[in-house]
Structures are given as structure tokens and as C-alpha cells.
Amino acid sequence: MKRQLILEDGSVFEGTAIGSERETSGEVVFTTGMTGYQETLSDPSYCDQIITFTYPLIGNYGINHEDFESIEPAAAGIIVSEAASEPSHWQSTSTLDELLRVKDIPGIAGIDTRALTKKIRTHGTLKGKICSLDVNVDEVIEALQFASLPKDQVQKVSTTTPYTLPGRGKRVVLVDFGAKRGILRDLIERGCDVTVVRYNVSAEEILRLQPDGVMLSNGPGNPTDVPEAIEMVKNLLGKVPVFGICLGHQLLGLACGAKTVKMKFGHRGVNHPVKDLDRDKVMITSQNHGFTVEPNGLEELGLIITHTAINDGTVEGYRHREHPAFSVQFHPEASPGPNDSNDLFEQFLTLMSTFKKAGNAVCQNV
Template identity: 60%
Template sequence: MPKRQLILEDGTVFSGEGFGSERNTVGEVVFNTGMTGYQEVISDPSYCGQIVMMTYPLVGNYGINRDDFETVTPFIHGFIAKEVADAPSNFRSVETLDQFLKAHDIPGIRGIDTRKLTKRIRKRGTMKAIITSVEQSADEVVKELRATALPTDQVKQTSTSKPYVVPGRGHHIVMVDFGVKHGILRELTRRDCHVTVVPYHYSAEQILRLKPDGIMLTNGPGNPKDVPEAIEMIQQVIGKTPIFGICLGHQLLALACGADTEKLTFGHRGANHPVKDLQTGKTYLTSQNHSYAVNKASLEHTRLQLTQIALNDKTVEGVSHEEHPAFSVQYHPESSPGPEDTNFLFDAFLQMVKDNKEKEVVAYA
């Protein structure tokens, strides 16, 4: 394996072995604490533009299979691991992690001190980084990194360019795709929903012409304030049909209702984040992947009610609208990977859709 180095914009250098693609890559370096699920992590569109490190020391031991992808084309810029298995053992495995990354031209680096890197990110926050050859001068690279602006069009990169339909016989759900994971689609089709997936920039008029029974605002990458057209759309559709927001969709719903968002120091990425429901007192383990969160204090002057909080840092994990049928959560109830504690939220959304349709029938009668 060729020698490679990971250089952070603060000047920190990690030396290791390259795997996957041999090209140089720049991105925001982040870490995920999941013990399993590296395939879902790599293929999650919410990681668009980022170099992802797994804190669990052994990665790739069960290979890559055909079933666990969250998108067809991964959008990560790089991958970091302490140790990568070259000979995976699993009956579903069809190729190694190295082969998969090579096929998608994604650079990786292994053999570095991932514990040290994690502690660095926790202390300094997420930062720009590059995976490059050992011949590169660290001082020159750091100067280039600091002068490099990270992209702000990640949602445009990951969203579908044209609408498409996933047929079903049940409720008609319009899914606004900001970088949707297949897991969300799977949960709706499992419940026999007729899903129309539309691009992130679809207007309120275009969406309402589809006569949806409900609207799903999906996960996606980046800063929610970089998608102003979606905020405007939500402001125009709220109250006209039930809404369920997940992750970025949660942040966009909050912004549309007058709340604010902020960037976390190192974000939440993993499969065991505890979340407390303030209405029931129950605590759930959740799968999370986000850099931004809704500012708790900003909810005070809105019609949004705080419903759930993160037990680790008390950040906002769920809100619901006091007047209209709309709610959202910061985490991923579809998991993929992670616990399925909150899978019932899809049923709660569809019950909201059903109740709203019944009210419309009564009002019409």
C-alpha cells in the first residue's frame, strides 16, 4: 500500500497507508462513532463533501454487500480508518471496502491514530483536511487548505434533478429530496405509501398541484441556510398538508417557522445517541449525522414546541407545531445503520395524515 498523509488545516499531520483511490482529496473531516454500518455511512448523502473517520478501530471486516446502500453513488470525499480488513468474512459480501472505494474513486487512509484525531476534532472542532501523498509539503498544503472554500451546494449535488414516483396503493406522500437515504423511502414503501420524490427546489405551487396527503422533508448535507428556496416553500405549504421533517428537513422546518440554527463544534454522528421525549419521559437510542442544530432559545418566539432533547448536550432533537399538523426530529428514525427505537414515528406521521384527511371529509360534508 502506498504511503499517504492526512493534513489538517491547523497543521496537524497524520501518516498512514493509502487505500481506495490514489488521488488527492479535500473535505471537512468528521468522525462517526458507530461500531458497525460503515457501508451505510459511506453511502449516506448527508456526508457529501466530507472526509469521514470511523472511531471503531476495525473497519471492512464484513465487506460490502448489495443490500445496505443508502444511495447508488456515494458523495463522501474521503474515508479514514485505524485498520481495514483485506479479507472480509460474511455470506453477503461481494467485494472488499478497498475495491468499493477504488470503483467510486474515493481516497482512503488507514493506519493512523484515529483516537488522537478524534480528540483533536472534539477540541478544535471539525476542520478542513486533505488526504495526499507523503511528498507534499505540509506547510504548503496548510496554506492552500486555509485559502480553500468548502462548497455550499451539497443539497444541489445530492438531490434528484427530476421528479420520480415510487408506486403504492396507500397515502400519497410528496418527498422533498435534499439528499434522501434509501432507508426513508423503504419505511414509506413498507407502509404501502405512494411516494412522489421531487427536487429540493420544487416550489409550493408545484408540490400542492400534486395533491399530497402529506409532505416528507428528508435528510441532506450542509448548512440549512444554504437552501433558502426550501424555507420559502415550507412557509407556504405548512397548514395545508401534514409535514414530517428528518435531520436537515427538521432544521428547515424550524427556520421556516422563525427559529434559528447553529453549527455544532463537532456534530453528532453515530448510532447510539440518547434522546429524551419530553412528553412521555421515555429515552430512545438514535442514529444521527448532522453538523447543525436548531437553537433552543430561538424556539421561544415561534409556534414550535420543543418535544425532544439530546441527553448528551441538551440540544434540540424534536419539535412540533402548536397549530398545524407538522413535526420533525433531528435524528434518523429509519436508522440505517443504528437502533430502530423510533421507527414508530413513520406510523405517527401516517396517522396524522389519516386524521387530516378525515377532517377534510367532515369539513367538505
């Protein structure tokens, strides 16, 4: 069955339907990962977005039971050059198309994803619609141009009910803005006793749980769309160690008085080089974000930049000069991607121990 992708700038790409038969709209973004399509598709940070995979063949090793980053993928749709119909891998239990049908996610294959990616890189992310060939294209373009991007993505993907994953180690409260399973895995592997709470939890509720530390998870959308989370982080600073990842990194910055801006096309993929300024070391990282923290004035706000992006110089990490808090824009848990920065979880454990030994006094170094 034929299907088309219509963009708000008037571009039309015709291809073949895969996945769900329904139509879908969303912000069209691209990811550069050569592998890890299952983890990418199930990453809650892609909520309401249509994902363009730049690697030409997607689905070649099928779908397995182990690589999901969430139970219910929140992506609006996917775009691929070629979708493998006969995957080959010993763990494979289904094809990409079968998964998309089960999860009701529409897709389109057989289009020039290279041309689409170049368009996004030139003009920035675009709103788009995957639909049948019998629609009025001009009407769709006009609707896309006047459509507003959703602001409730975090609310959609955050846990509805708090829950605990017992452990005998550090007591960590994970604030779920759309947390990937990989974050939980890394905390559990280190013996942490993890309590997962909803995005709009208050600082008072968190502190009543008497945590050794608080982790701010990744998540979708604009960080300014969750003002309650910004206020929560403000009220935690100095009272408990805080570690932010991706959206959590942006929220920590906003809580300290920094500003965030939307990027032209964001960072999405598993091959983004980042420089660790403290160790004078370059890491290859997994990333998925469309917003970034403005670097100007961070030092005056007490934030010391610790990591920067090699490709464009954007802020990839900082720590607070006075409070036990630090964050990174990339994903140290990877999933998918390299594990170059996985030791940041160890730094978080060290920070919690140091803070506790100091009698909850101010801890200046991560």
C-alpha cells in the same frame, strides 16, 4: 503506498493508502458507529466530508448489495485505523478497498484515529486533505486555512428528475435534499404512494400533486444554503401535513422563524441517546448532522420541543402548535442504527389521516 492526512491546524498523520489514488480535501468529521460502515459511507449527508471511523476495524464483514443508502456515495474520503483486507460474511461481494476504488473515493488507514477524534472534539471539525507524501506541507496547510467549505452539497445529491414509487396508501411527496434509501423503504413498507421531487421544488408544484403529506428528507451542509427550500416549507405550513428528518428538521425550524447554528463537532453515529419528552422515554438513535436549531424562542414561534439530546441538551424534535407539522433531528429510519424511533412513521400516517378526516382543518396534535 504511503499517504498522509494534513489538517488546517498543521497536524500531519501518515498512513497507508486505500481506495482511489487521487487526492481529496474536505471537512474532517468523525462517526462513532461500531457497525454500519457501508450505510455511513453511502449516506448522502456526508457529501464532501472526510469521514473518520472511530471503531478500530472497518470492513471486516465486507460490502454487500443490500446496505447502500445511495447508488453513488458522495463522501470526499474516509479515515480508518485498520481496513480489513479479508472480510468474512456470507453476503459479502467485495472488500471495502475494492468499493472505494470503484467509487473513486480516497482513503487512508493506519493512523491514530483516537488522537484525531480527540483533536476534533477539542478544536471542532477541521478542513483536511488526504494526499501523497511529496507535497509541500506548508503550502497545503495555507490552502486549507483559506479554503471555504462548499455550499452546493444539496444540489449535488438531490434527484435531478422527479420519480414515483407507486403504492395504494397515503400519497406522500418526499422532497429530496439527499434522502437515504431507508426513508423510502419505510414509506413503501407502509403502503405509501411516494413521489420524490428535487430540493428546489416550489410549494405550488407540490400542492398540485395533491399529497396527503410531505416529507422533508435528510441532507448535507448548512440549511441556510437552501433558501428556496425554506420558502417552500413556509408556503406549505397549514396546507398539508409535514414531517421533517435531519436537514428537513432544520428547514422546518427556519421556515417558522427559528435560527440554526453550526455545532462544534456535530452528532454522527448510531448510539446517541434522545429523550422523548411526551412519553418520558429515552431512545437510542442514529444521527448525522453538524448544525442544530437554537432552542431560545421556539415556543413563541409556535414550536413545542418534543425531543432533546441527553448528552448535550440540543433540540432533537418539535411539533407545531397550530399546523400539522413535526420533525426530528435524528434518523427514525436508522440505516444504520437502532429502530427505537421507527414509530414516528406511524405518527406521520396518523397525522395525515387526522388532517384528512378533519377536512384539512388545523390539527394541533401529532
